[in-house]
Amino acid sequence: MVQQVNPALINPLIRVLSTAYWYRNELRDFLVVATGDRSLVFRYPWQDKTMSKRDLATALVHDLTQNQHRYRDVLVRFILTAADMPDPVSLKHLEDGARKYQMAREAIDVFRPMVEPYRKEQEEITEFQRRLQTQKDIDDFRRHTNQMIDDLKVKFLESEKMAAQPRGYALEGILNELFEVFNLESRRPFTAYGEQIDGAFTLAGTDYILEAKWQAKPIAAGDVTEFAGKVTRRLDNTLGLFVSMSGFQKSVPDLVARTGRHSVLLMDGSDLMAVLDRRLALDELITRKKRHAAETGDIQLPAWTILGQL
Known part of the structure; x- marks a missing residue:
């Protein structure tokens, strides 16, 4: 059974997405990077002006959370990438930019500490994968070495004649x-x-x-x-x-x-x-x-x- 992501993360995540990116194309591009799945992001109607950035972000996040049997790894990657997003300083150049920047900073500062259990989980997974790769490299090297020795044995037996x-x-x-x-x-x-x-x-x-x-x-x-x-x-x-x-x-x-x-x-x-x-x-x-x-x-x-x- 898939361990569900903490539901308490969902609304703070949506708030971060809807405040840190003012232009919807910038939000869309970030979501592609964060999920690693362009087709997943482009299934939503980004050209529909009746839907706000928050509506689009909410639709994506809810689809991921409701289908964690399929998308949990994508969701965790998404959450960690959102927590590590760069400082949205470009908001300061907009009209009423100081307030927009402050709202985004507050949303990010609330959200970041909440993702630490998932960061630790990913670090453990990465370390486990590193150990697996190291062992695979060792096993591959041994198999290659053994094959070369076996080939030399064949050559040796042929030389006896x-x-x-x-x-x-x-x-x-x-x-x-x-x-x-x-x-x-x-x-x-x-x-x-x-x-x-x-x-x-x-x-x-x-x-x-x-x-x-x-x-x-x-x-x-x-x-x-x-x-x-x-x-x-x-x-x-x-x-x-x-x-x-x-x-x-x-x-x-x-x-x-x-x-x-x-x-x-x-x-x-x-x-x-x-x-x-x-x-x-x-x-x-x-x-x-x-x-x-x-x-x-x-x-x-x-x-x-x-x-x-x-």
Whole structure:
């Protein structure tokens, strides 16, 4: 059931309309703006000189109040717009203008405090709609992100059928697209000082360079330490992410850990699938790997271990 507008507002509203606008065309134009419905206002005989401005305003207001099941929102908007109308100072220029202006000011001053409950109602509705829109934006963003990840998973599964070299290039592309999906300020493959870098990104203020391999056998320690050398030739705030779809030899984490400062994190095929299956966000995966390495010295924290902790 529609909550009716307080009937005590009706006569003060009509008084405001009939005193604040001297010319009927100005009143008509204000009513169009206030109701937001031109056809609603123009249904009344504005050219009929036998009807006064007050008669026309009264007819409109009464139609709205008697049909609040249909027009309540229009009526509330109308009331609030009338309460916020500008000071009718132009009345002062009319004959007997000072008196006309005073009558209009008195009508407005009486009317304005009466509409406060409806102003608060509209503010609550606006805030509720804002929250709904914010949540909708979040949901839309999540759906869009999930769709992009799903598309990359399809691309990844298709790349499994490729020969070794194109498959490796496809992996580089998929990883770099993932960095973009997760807003990790990514940079595509490049060559610097004769060294090939498979990609780069920034996460939480730390710069990373990427090494991506899709080989038949697990990666040996020599490949990782060679990559670590590329990392250490950059600024101290730079780390490396070595992604190997075939994983790493069991001795790699311990051997690399003995080389000094831990500058490389290891990521394998199961880690990547946890991201592509949308079980774990890429930025969270890397952040947890980094934190674990800093606390324990272990540079290969598996995604399944992280998932077990969540």
